[in-house]
Amino acid sequence: MEEPNKTQAATAAKALRASGTAWFLTAMLGQWLFVLYIAGFYGGAAAQGDFARWNDVLVGGYVAGGAIGNVALAAHLLLAAVITIGGPLQLLPWIRTRFLPLHRWNGRLYILTAIVISLTGIYMVWTRGTAGGAAMRVGISINGVLILIAAVSAWRLARARRIAAHRRWALRSFILVSGVWFFRVGMMCWILLNQGPVGIGGKGFDGPFVRFWAFGCYLVPLALLELYLRAQDSGSAPGRYAMATVLALLTLGTAIGIFGAAMGMWLPRLT
Numbered sequence: 654m655e656e657p658n659k660t661q662a663a664t665a666a667k668a669l670r671a672s673g674t675a676w677f678l679t680a681m682l683g684q685w686l687f688v689l690y691i692a693g694f695y696g697g698a699a700a701q702g703d704f705a706r707w708n709d710v711l712v713g714g715y716v717a718g719g720a721i722g723n724v725a726l727a728a729h730l731l732l733a734a735v736i737t738i739g740g741p742l743q744l745l746p747w748i749r750t751r752f753l754p755l756h757r758w759n760g761r762l763y764i765l766t767a768i769v770i771s772l773t774g775i776y777m778v779w780t781r782g783t784a785g786g787a788a789m790r791v792g793i794s795i796n797g798v799l800i801l802i803a804a805v806s807a808w809r810l811a812r813a814r815r816i817a818a819h820r821r822w823a824l825r826s827f828i829l830v831s832g833v834w835f836f837r838v839g840m841m842c843w844i845l846l847n848q849g850p851v852g853i854g855g856k857g858f859d860g861p862f863v864r865f866w867a868f869g870c871y872l873v874p875l876a877l878l879e880l881y882l883r884a885q886d887s888g889s890a891p892g893r894y895a896m897a898t899v900l901a902l903l904t905l906g907t908a909i910g911i912f913g914a915a916m917g918m919w920l921p922r923l924t
């Protein structure tokens with residue numbers, strides 16, 4: 654007969670897996686809504702040759718005659734759609750077990766995309782600028798550098814067949830690559846919960862919440878991922894239940910943020 658402690662830990666592991674899956678599926682849906690917006694708004698304008706329309710949203714944006722920056726911007730936007738479709742697919746166990754070659758090729762594409770999107774992003778931040786002040790520029794640049802480190806580490810560990818370590822770094826890459834998405838979803842959740850744009854800073858977009866979230870949008874999810882991995886490894890039932898509860902609340906917060914971002918930022922720009 655199994656020891657009661659072991660049975661409890663196994664039940665807690667199931668609860669943790671269920672809440673992790675609920676969060677992931679919610680996030681995947683929200684990421685694909687983001688892709689719908691990127692393809693519909695930026696792709697739609699590009700298909701009509703109306704690149705200037707991009708600047709309805711962008712701050713640095715498209716500059717007539719500024720070839721290198723425009724190519725970097727166009728590559729960045731195209732790859733934003735590619736990586737946001739491909740990222741969640743990498744994490745679906747169903748694909749890894751049944752279609753390993755797809756996981757390998759999509760993985761290579763993902764790493765390459767992560768590298769180019771980060772480099773073009775850093776270039777754009779420091780040549781054309783972005784919304785907000787110094788915190789936004791420094792915050793997103795550090796995000797870009799961390800994406801490079803995590804994606805290359807995940808790739809090297811996969812090549813060395815160190816699969817447990819590869820999984821950890823792949824999850825870290827996914828969280829870091831999702832930083833810009835977390836920024837939008839987290840901000841909209843905050844605004845909806847506060848019933849107004851508290852701490853956003855008006856047109857300057859440099860209020861206390863924005864300054865905090867410029868770094869928090871990837872550091873907070875990264876810290877939560879580490880707690881999740883520890884809860885999985887620890888074998889402690891209370892630790893697993895605590896993390897499962899946190900994830901259930903995060904799923905709710907993520908769903909609220911996705912709703913806010915879709916209704917307030919993404920879907921209106923598709924009409």
Ligand code: HEM
Nearest residue numbers: 711712713714733771774775777778783784793794797830
């Ligand atoms: C890795 C995943 C990333 C995705 C999916 C992504 C996606 C996007 C999208 C969709 C836009 C258009 C803005 C909007 O419509 O909301 C954008 C713009 C931009 N991104 Fe990224 N991005 C990523 C990473 C980065 C990184 C790492 C940096 C910088 C280090 C960066 C810097 C920028 C800049 C400067 C703009 C133009 C902002 C403006 O002109 O207002 N991005 N990105």
